[in-house]
Amino acid sequence: MSGASISVQGLAHRYGRAAAALTVLDRLDIEVDGGGYVAITGASGAGKSTLLSVLGGLDAPQRGTVVIDENDLHDLSRNGLADYRRDTVGFVFQHFGLLDTLTAAENIELACSLDGMRPRARRSRARELLEAVGLLERRDHRPTALSGGERQRVAIARALANRPRLVLADEPTGNLDDGSTERVIELLESLPADHACTLVLVTHDRRLAARAQQRYELRGGRLHPSTKVTTEHATAIGDPEEPDAVA
Amino acid sequence: MRWRDAIGLAAKGLRRRPGRAVLTILAVALASALLTALLTIAGTAETRVLNELAKGGPLAGIKVAAASPDPGQVDQDDARPGPPKDLDQAALDRIRALADVREVVPIVATRMLVVAPGTEKDGRPRQPYTDDVVGVDITRASMLPVTLVAGQLPEPTSLVEVAVTEGYLQRVGVNKPDAATVLGTQLELASIQGLRVTDDHVVPRGQWAKVEIVGVVAQEAGAGQILAPVEQVNRSLAWTKAGVTDDSSIPVPTSTYSGLFVVAEGIDNVGKVRQEITAVGYATSAPENLLASVQRYLKVVEIVLTSIGAIALVVAALGISNAMLAAVRERTREIGVMKAIGGRDRDIRRIFLVEAGVLGFVGGVLGAITGWLIARAVGGVVNGYLNEQGLASIQLALPVPVLLVTVIGATVLALLAGTLPAMRAARLPARDAVGAV
Numbered sequence: 001m002s003g004a005s006i007s008v009q010g011l012a013h014r015y016g017r018a019a020a021a022l023t024v025l026d027r028l029d030i031e032v033d034g035g036g037y038v039a040i041t042g043a044s045g046a047g048k049s050t051l052l053s054v055l056g057g058l059d060a061p062q063r064g065t066v067v068i069d070e071n072d073l074h075d076l077s078r079n080g081l082a083d084y085r086r087d088t089v090g091f092v093f094q095h096f097g098l099l100d101t102l103t104a105a106e107n108i109e110l111a112c113s114l115d116g117m118r119p120r121a122r123r124s125r126a127r128e129l130l131e132a133v134g135l136l137e138r139r140d141h142r143p144t145a146l147s148g149g150e151r152q153r154v155a156i157a158r159a160l161a162n163r164p165r166l167v168l169a170d171e172p173t174g175n176l177d178d179g180s181t182e183r184v185i186e187l188l189e190s191l192p193a194d195h196a197c198t199l200v201l202v203t204h205d206r207r208l209a210a211r212a213q214q215r216y217e218l219r220g221g222r223l224h225p226s227t228k229v230t231t232e233h234a235t236a237i238g239d240p241e242e243p244d245a246v247a
Numbered sequence: 248m249r250w251r252d253a254i255g256l257a258a259k260g261l262r263r264r265p266g267r268a269v270l271t272i273l274a275v276a277l278a279s280a281l282l283t284a285l286l287t288i289a290g291t292a293e294t295r296v297l298n299e300l301a302k303g304g305p306l307a308g309i310k311v312a313a314a315s316p317d318p319g320q321v322d323q324d325d326a327r328p329g330p331p332k333d334l335d336q337a338a339l340d341r342i343r344a345l346a347d348v349r350e351v352v353p354i355v356a357t358r359m360l361v362v363a364p365g366t367e368k369d370g371r372p373r374q375p376y377t378d379d380v381v382g383v384d385i386t387r388a389s390m391l392p393v394t395l396v397a398g399q400l401p402e403p404t405s406l407v408e409v410a411v412t413e414g415y416l417q418r419v420g421v422n423k424p425d426a427a428t429v430l431g432t433q434l435e436l437a438s439i440q441g442l443r444v445t446d447d448h449v450v451p452r453g454q455w456a457k458v459e460i461v462g463v464v465a466q467e468a469g470a471g472q473i474l475a476p477v478e479q480v481n482r483s484l485a486w487t488k489a490g491v492t493d494d495s496s497i498p499v500p501t502s503t504y505s506g507l508f509v510v511a512e513g514i515d516n517v518g519k520v521r522q523e524i525t526a527v528g529y530a531t532s533a534p535e536n537l538l539a540s541v542q543r544y545l546k547v548v549e550i551v552l553t554s555i556g557a558i559a560l561v562v563a564a565l566g567i568s569n570a571m572l573a574a575v576r577e578r579t580r581e582i583g584v585m586k587a588i589g590g591r592d593r594d595i596r597r598i599f600l601v602e603a604g605v606l607g608f609v610g611g612v613l614g615a616i617t618g619w620l621i622a623r624a625v626g627g628v629v630n631g632y633l634n635e636q637g638l639a640s641i642q643l644a645l646p647v648p649v650l651l652v653t654v655i656g657a658t659v660l661a662l663l664a665g666t667l668p669a670m671r672a673a674r675l676p677a678r679d680a681v682g683a684v
Binding site: 053056058059078079081082083085086087090091093095097098099100101102110111113114115116158159161162 | 248249252256259260262263580581583584585586587588589590591592594677678
């Protein structure tokens with residue numbers, strides 16, 4: 001089983017009404033095969049986060065069609081979108097989005113509990129994922145006791161809790177130092193192959209974007225194949241085959 | 248999400264702001280304590296007052312006299328007997344068969360000669376006097392207006408044990424607080440029989456027996472100062488009836504029973520049963536009108552006290568609502584994250600409702616316990632005063648229904664108070680809640 005395929009046609013999204021309306025997505029198209037790795041860059045306010053919100057079912061598409069595998073998100077009810085987020089999507093936030101009152105393991109178990117998983121299975125799944133991100137020994141620590149990189153690895157583990165077929169990451173390295181960034185990038189890169197999912201990430205980090213199979217820049221409400229990844233950015237994290245490749 | 252998981256998350260949510268949670272619980276606990284204490288005290292006071300009015304007997308008790316009824320008797324609490332009329336087994340059976348009659352306890356009485364122990368104030372031995380000895384089935388004493396003041400009731404089949412009333416204490420010069428001093432003393436009782444010595448001359452003769460006073464009672468079952476097991480009185484009656492029965496100097500009762508004590512099915516049926524007994528042909532008395540008036544006043548007091556407690560509880564519930572709204576504001580991003588990872592509206596709603604319910608339940612339990620302790624403390628102070636006045640203490644029974652109502656009421660109010668914040672949390676748009684995705 002591979003990741004979820006993405007088919008977006010004519011997606012439009014705007015904020016506000018009438019004269020004060022701000023169009024952030026304008027007839028946007030994108031096609032991603034299952035198991036793909038897509039990086040989206042763009043200026044602040046370009047609409048990257050809005051696009052991720054729509055793909056992740058946090059926002060309903062205002063115009064156009066968004067089909068993830070067989071699911072047309074436009075047809076889903078409020079509960080249907082919640083089920084879609086739970087069963088199909090894993091989110092990784094820049095601010096980590098971990099609940100401070102829960103331990104690392106409990107944060108992962110929370111996602112499992114929303115799927116109705118039984119306690120023993122939840123504990124087992126949390127243990128398995130924490131081991132996969134190298135944080136098993138920190139399972140009983142609360143987020144406040146973890147470093148930024150560790151928190152993001154826990155957040156990635158939580159995103160994988162319900163075996164999502166689409167992982168959406170919003171500036172996953174935005175709050176991390178260089179050492180942690182590298183570890184997180186490696187982890188994210190491994191997701192499509194190791195966890196059979198499609199990875200779409202939004203980033204300002206050119207090094208991270210350079211490693212994607214598909215790279216786009218969101219500009220004027222539409223996606224443009226990216227051409228601005230520099231050689232030094234790409235080689236900074238090592239890309240022996242196509243250090244300056246662009247989509 | 249399962250309820251168990253929601254409870255776990257709610258508990259962790261409450262621990263996030265322990266000070267606020269504790270203060271909110273304290274507010275609920277104080278209100279619940281007030282409600283519990285007021286209801287317990289009101290309930291105990293009502294029981295005490297009604298028991299005083301019913302003289303310790305069932306509230307739905309009716310005294311039936313061996314006399315014809317006065318036509319207007321059912322409008323009066325006091326008996327208004329007409330001419331004497333024998334109460335026999337047939338009459339008892341008819342009354343027992345009436346609708347809404349739960350119990351019929353027969354009462355017998357006989358005039359006896361009594362010699363109390365000790366001496367008069369001037370040192371002379373006490374003089375014999377005649378008095379009615381009231382006989383009842385001691386095993387059914389709880390159905391009669393008989394209250395034990397000191398000691399115990401006679402054994403049901405005993406021929407040598409009696410209890411005396413407060414009237415007897417007055418006769419022998421003993422104050423009520425010292426009632427226990429007469430316990431264990433012996434009375435000499437004589438059943439009286441008429442003996443014809445000539446055609447026109449009848450003299451009384453007595454059959455003497457010594458009996459021990461084992462208890463002091465307040466009783467309204469009959470008019471005498473001595474209460475004895477029915478078997479003891481029946482033997483005395485048999486002795487009396489074996490003698491001359493047609494001489495006016497030796498009164499011999501013709502009625503099998505001196506009276507009946509009828510217990511109706513609830514106080515609301517007392518009036519109806521009295522009417523039925525009147526139709527059978529006997530005089531009755533019952534404190535039904537007085538009880539009804541007092542009950543109405545007590546009900547008003549109870550409503551006022553309950554309202555005070557309920558208002559306090561509603562104020563506490565508003566505190567819960569306020570605390571929950573603050574929690575929703577503080578945890579907006581957390582709510583968004585939960586929605587992002589698949590939480591449905593109902594999952595979010597459930598967590599906040601459980602938090603509110605926990606606040607109400609814990610506050611309700613603490614309040615109910617505290618209220619009960621407060622009521623006990625108040626009861627202790629009241630008993631101190633009653634004892635000083637030589638009155639019987641009040642007994643505070645564990646008011647299980649009051650405690651349940653308090654805990655359930657606090658929980659339900661808390662759930663209602665938490666509904667708006669929970670709905671608000673559930674309806675937060677996922678994107679807005681999670682912030683910058």
